[in-house]
């Protein structure tokens with residue numbers, strides 16, 4: 001293949017532009033902010049399930065508390081009725097009197113026990129409410145952090161897009177200058193050889209595979225016509241002669 005030496009040199013510009021675009025694409029796919037947002041989202045999910053869990057627990061405790069309070073109420077009412085009977089002086093028999101007094105005593109005892117249970121439930125409820133408050137507080141703070149990271153991510157995406165667009169514009173201008181067959185060869189090689197289709201020959205070394213050319217190869221290149229499109233014997237990439245080729 002033949003191509004003007006200036007077009008061959010322009011190919012090196014295109015290679016540099018394409019490598020820059022590859023780097024920018026890699027950067028936009030691996031933004032640290034994206035990982036940060038994902039991490040914060042995971043934490044938010046954990047906190048939300050913790051809140052749901054503690055709310056279920058609180059609903060159970062509330063039910064338990066209502067039941068315990070109604071138990072207290074029942075025992076208290078019964079003791080009150082007994083006391084009223086006792087006070088009304090309707091009880092005449094000594095035996096009935098004793099039995100009423102003993103029932104009142106045991107009801108009072110039972111009431112104290114039940115009130116202890118209510119207190120214990122209220123303590124558990126308070127602890128669960130505190131836990132819920134802490135989860136909600138953290139939820140709010142993590143959610144704010146997530147919004148802030150998302151904002152930084154969007155800003156980074158916009159920056160990268162702008163940069164990519166300006167590099168693409170530059171690429172379009174360079175591509176417009178190049179002959180089709182040279183461009184097609186470069187494109188094919190770039191796809192096959194890890195994104196590098198053309199490399200400079202610099203001080204006797206191919207910048208594509210970094211290997212030094214043999215004396216025989218170099219002397220062959222010296223005698224080649226300037227418009228001959230050369231290929232590296234080692235890596236098969238287009239080898240471009242420059243003023244720094246050391247020929």
Ligand SMILES: [Zn+2]
Pocket residue numbers: 206207208209210211232233234235236237
């Ligand atoms: Zn090479």
